[in-house]
Amino acid sequence: MRAFLIRRLLQAIPILLGVTALTFLLLQLAPGDVLSQFSQNPTIAAETLDSMRHRFGLDRPWYVQYLLYLRNVALRLDFGESFTRHQPVFAVIREGLGNTLLLSGAAALITWGLAIPLGAWAAARRGRRVDRLLTALASVGLAVPELLSGLLLLLIAARTGWFPVGGMHEAGWERLGWWARGVDVLRHLALPALVVGLVPLAARMRQMRAQLLDTLHQDYITAARARGLSETRVLFRHALRNALNPMITLFGLTLGALVSGSFVAEVVFSWPGLGRITMEALLAEDRYLVMGAVLMSTVVLTAGNLVADLLLAVAEPRLRDG
Amino acid sequence: MPVPGVARASARVVAITLFAGALAGCGSGERSAAVPRNQHALPPDTMTVDAAELGDYGGRFRIVETSGPRTFNAFLANDQPTNDVTNRLFIGLTEFDNFTQQTVPSLARSWEHAPDGRTWTFHLRRGACFSDGHPLTADDVLFSFAVIYDDSLHPSVQDLMKVNGQKFELSAPDSYTVVIRAAGSLAIFPTLVGAVRIMPKHVLEAAWKRGAMASSYGLATPPEQVVTSGAWKLERFEPGVRTILGPNPYWFGVDRRGRRLPYLDQLLFEIVPDQNTASLKFEAGDVDAVDNVRPEDYGLYERRAQAGNFTVYDIGPSLISNFFWFNLNRVATPSAGHRVGDPVVGAIRYAWFSNPTFRRAVSKAIDRQAIIRGPLFGYGFENWSTMTEGSREWFTPSVRGDDYDPEGARRLLAGLGFRDRDGDGVLEDAARNPVSFTLKTNGDSQIRIATSDLIRDDLAKVGIRVTLSQVDIKTLVTNFRSDFDYEALLLGLGSAVPSDPAMAGNFYRSSGATHYWNVRQRNPATEAEREIDSLFEIHADTLDAAVRHATWTRIQNLLNQQCFVVWLPSQMMKLPARNGFGNLRPVALPHRLLWNIDRVFVRRRS
Numbered sequence: 001m002r003a004f005l006i007r008r009l010l011q012a013i014p015i016l017l018g019v020t021a022l023t024f025l026l027l028q029l030a031p032g033d034v035l036s037q038f039s040q041n042p043t044i045a046a047e048t049l050d051s052m053r054h055r056f057g058l059d060r061p062w063y064v065q066y067l068l069y070l071r072n073v074a075l076r077l078d079f080g081e082s083f084t085r086h087q088p089v090f091a092v093i094r095e096g097l098g099n100t101l102l103l104s105g106a107a108a109l110i111t112w113g114l115a116i117p118l119g120a121w122a123a124a125r126r127g128r129r130v131d132r133l134l135t136a137l138a139s140v141g142l143a144v145p146e147l148l149s150g151l152l153l154l155l156i157a158a159r160t161g162w163f164p165v166g167g168m169h170e171a172g173w174e175r176l177g178w179w180a181r182g183v184d185v186l187r188h189l190a191l192p193a194l195v196v197g198l199v200p201l202a203a204r205m206r207q208m209r210a211q212l213l214d215t216l217h218q219d220y221i222t223a224a225r226a227r228g229l230s231e232t233r234v235l236f237r238h239a240l241r242n243a244l245n246p247m248i249t250l251f252g253l254t255l256g257a258l259v260s261g262s263f264v265a266e267v268v269f270s271w272p273g274l275g276r277i278t279m280e281a282l283l284a285e286d287r288y289l290v291m292g293a294v295l296m297s298t299v300v301l302t303a304g305n306l307v308a309d310l311l312l313a314v315a316e317p318r319l320r321d322g
Numbered sequence: 323m324p325v326p327g328v329a330r331a332s333a334r335v336v337a338i339t340l341f342a343g344a345l346a347g348c349g350s351g352e353r354s355a356a357v358p359r360n361q362h363a364l365p366p367d368t369m370t371v372d373a374a375e376l377g378d379y380g381g382r383f384r385i386v387e388t389s390g391p392r393t394f395n396a397f398l399a400n401d402q403p404t405n406d407v408t409n410r411l412f413i414g415l416t417e418f419d420n421f422t423q424q425t426v427p428s429l430a431r432s433w434e435h436a437p438d439g440r441t442w443t444f445h446l447r448r449g450a451c452f453s454d455g456h457p458l459t460a461d462d463v464l465f466s467f468a469v470i471y472d473d474s475l476h477p478s479v480q481d482l483m484k485v486n487g488q489k490f491e492l493s494a495p496d497s498y499t500v501v502i503r504a505a506g507s508l509a510i511f512p513t514l515v516g517a518v519r520i521m522p523k524h525v526l527e528a529a530w531k532r533g534a535m536a537s538s539y540g541l542a543t544p545p546e547q548v549v550t551s552g553a554w555k556l557e558r559f560e561p562g563v564r565t566i567l568g569p570n571p572y573w574f575g576v577d578r579r580g581r582r583l584p585y586l587d588q589l590l591f592e593i594v595p596d597q598n599t600a601s602l603k604f605e606a607g608d609v610d611a612v613d614n615v616r617p618e619d620y621g622l623y624e625r626r627a628q629a630g631n632f633t634v635y636d637i638g639p640s641l642i643s644n645f646f647w648f649n650l651n652r653v654a655t656p657s658a659g660h661r662v663g664d665p666v667v668g669a670i671r672y673a674w675f676s677n678p679t680f681r682r683a684v685s686k687a688i689d690r691q692a693i694i695r696g697p698l699f700g701y702g703f704e705n706w707s708t709m710t711e712g713s714r715e716w717f718t719p720s721v722r723g724d725d726y727d728p729e730g731a732r733r734l735l736a737g738l739g740f741r742d743r744d745g746d747g748v749l750e751d752a753a754r755n756p757v758s759f760t761l762k763t764n765g766d767s768q769i770r771i772a773t774s775d776l777i778r779d780d781l782a783k784v785g786i787r788v789t790l791s792q793v794d795i796k797t798l799v800t801n802f803r804s805d806f807d808y809e810a811l812l813l814g815l816g817s818a819v820p821s822d823p824a825m826a827g828n829f830y831r832s833s834g835a836t837h838y839w840n841v842r843q844r845n846p847a848t849e850a851e852r853e854i855d856s857l858f859e860i861h862a863d864t865l866d867a868a869v870r871h872a873t874w875t876r877i878q879n880l881l882n883q884q885c886f887v888v889w890l891p892s893q894m895m896k897l898p899a900r901n902g903f904g905n906l907r908p909v910a911l912p913h914r915l916l917w918n919i920d921r922v923f924v925r926r927r928s
Contacts, residue, residue: 031800032797048476084392091542167563171384270563280389
């Protein structure tokens with residue numbers, strides 16, 4: 001098991017190197033830089049911009065900048081400083097990461113909390129009206145882009161006043177009691193979590209349905225039925241538990257998307273997470289902040305995949321040795 | 323007869339007495355979470371703020387921003403969202419009144435200049451304090467200027483604080499007097515020095531000395547550690563969500579009754595990703611005003627105003643001018659097929675573009691009323707200068723350019739020898755080159771794209787073929803700043819605050835980096851530019867208002883006779899704000915809503 005773990009960790013190094021190099025190169029190729037936004041301001045002299053460019057190290061060749069960046073990250077865990085926020089990149093990312101994890105965690109809860117019972121229900125009622133209805137709904141959910149559903153929900157929130165229009169909590173939130181705070185965050189969380197959660201719902205539900213149908217065709221289920229067990233008992237005690245096993249592995253795989261899956265919703269709903277930070281940093285060409293955010297997403301993705309593999313390895317010892 | 327020495331000595335005694343009294347007015351630095359305004363005594367030298375109505379304390383005002391502040395360090399503030407916050411937190415020696423468009427006292431209660439116009443003396447308010455109760459004196463002013471003159475930091479405001487490339491010399495004869503000496507006279511001197519925000523020496527000097535100024539007062543600084551000089555102090559910052567300001571309990575601004583301002587308990591900046599969400603937030607009642615509204619949405623807001631309990635304020639002509647220009651730059655660094663000194667656009671196009679008659683013909687071909695009716699939805703006005711009708715002092719009604727006259731355009735083009743020789747509807751020059759060019763603008767502005775469409779159609783009618791090109795704003799900036807990869811480029815230019823032509827030196831001077839059509843010239847390329855350069859020097863230096871106006875009119879006329887830029891209409895501005903606020907007076911000059919927020923109050927419901 002240890003060898004497996006070490007091998008996987010070593011494999012992560014070229015991935016991280018590749019991702020950072022590619023990001024750096026793309027940022028380099030993009031027109032302008034972080035100071036372009038000031039170029040139109042007639043009150044800022046060209047010399048000032050040159051001096052800022054020098055201070056940020058942007059006047060050096062890109063490969064020198066990249067190698068310096070790698071050295072700082074590898075040797076000192078120094079991710080650089082955000083040009084626009086005058087703050088260490090790590091501090092900015094840490095501030096957004098927690099919020100992103102809260103959002104994607106809530107979304108995952110919605111996805112899995114609905115996918116498993118609905119998928120099981122559809123399988124148990126295969127070919128009937130419920131099954132067809134759920135299939136149709138799933139197709140719609142799959143077809144509507146996240147951006148559109150987000151904007152529609154925002155519009156509904158603004159017109160009805162049932163939910164807040166974006167943000168993470170009300171002003172004055174810090175003076176509320178812990179219960180009221182929780183309720184306030186939940187109210188703000190509901191719509192973005194719904195939008196993020198509904199995207200993979202259709203696929204997960206169909207997978208659950210297929211798994212359960214598969215299991216229901218196994219010999220031991222036929223045997224259970226032949227023994228005269230009730231259909232409910234067959235379904236819950238025997239079929240469902242076995243059908244869930246592959247779903248657990250699938251769950252591990254989705255861990256990797258926890259950070260990157262909610263970027264669109266964060267921007268639409270003004271959710272102060274890593275997605276918004278990355279988006280703003282990209283638009284401003286705040287180089288090291290973009291690098292940091294991409295690096296963080298990659299680390300979480302790689303770690304998520306590793307966890308999924310570990311889960312699988314626990315279930316399937318052959319993989320560890322292969 | 324008074325003996326000068328004695329008079330000076332007694333003046334010193336008075337000064338010391340007043341200083342001691344002033345110090346007594348400052349507290350010992352205790353902070354309170356609530357918002358009592360009378361907890362600390364008012365200083366001897368209060369600033370009575372002129373406001374239409376007397377208000378009551380309490381309530382809050384919520385505004386949206388499409389981006390949060392980048393720092394709370396006023397020296398490093400470069401972008402609008404940051405300035406919107408730091409300009410509330412920190413004051414300058416003077417302030418600019420956005421409504422009257424005049425410079426008004428702030429930390430300096432008065433000022434005067436020596437006859438040579440180079441030495442200015444500012445008299446500070448006695449007893450002014452920072453938000454922690456520490457006295458705010460001439461030392462802090464000297465410190466703030468020293469920081470902005472620090473070349474290792476080089477804040478952008480430094481460029482404004484120079485005359486003939488030389489920094490000002492500052493001295494403080496006493497705690498409440500600052501003398502600033504410039505290398506030459508400067509017309510807008512008192513207005514200009516207001517751009518340097520006064521930050522606390524007692525808090526920041528140590529950080530500055532160890533080279534940590536750039537990271538001081540960053541976003542991670544606990545709010546209570548951000549010691550401010552303005553009417554507001556930082557109460558809370560939630561990254562990516564909102565910034566909350568509260569009243570500075572030591573502020574020296576008072577209303578006519580002598581009650582300390584600001585009236586509001588809180589000023590909130592809610593951060594949203596874009597204008598659409600801003601509109602939704604306003605509609606949902608989550609914010610009290612929207613600062614930036616597209617003309618196509620004016621009607622929508624007006625229809626909903628009554629039901630939504632808000633007013634759509636007509637704030638008049640925008641101070642943003644719109645125009646396009648032809649690329650007259652020459653190659654600075656050699657590359658394949660381009661020698662240094664060659665016109666960037668090639669010899670053929672340069673021959674057309676550099677001819678004022680060609681530029682005037684283009685200007686005459688454009689139907690500006692159609693642009694007002696179309697992309698501006700009827701909310702526009704013709705404009706012929708960087709100082710639009712929105713500028714109270716510097717708008718010059720007599721200044722006009724070549725307006726819509728397609729026949730006149732055809733005549734001018736025919737006079738250049740341009741004829742449609744092959745009958746394809748496009749003119750050719752004497753060497754049979756079809757007269758065509760590419761017009762570039764940024765693709766994220768619907769108004770500019772629609773305007774470009776109309777320009778193409780108008781020019782087609784006089785036989786000039788225009789190809790449109792849209793790129794993102796960063797590419798566009800690179801194009802007009804450094805690689806000059808364009809033929810004609812459409813852009814807007816916002817007025818600086820204060821709205822004074824002297825602030826736009828980079829645009830008018832041939833050596834300027836935003837002298838768009840031909841940037842950073844070593845020597846003026848044309849006689850007209852040489853004349854504009856020398857007129858601009860007089861305009862910027864002299865303290866004589868009549869001379870300033872005369873030179874300004876001449877500069878504008880010269881620019882328009884040469885048609886260096888082809889002017890396009892500007893926008894009439896409207897913005898919605900919720901009812902129930904007293905003294906709210908939105909204006910066209912940014913910040914449109916917050917410029918007088920210290921005196922805005924929530925009306926009691928009757």
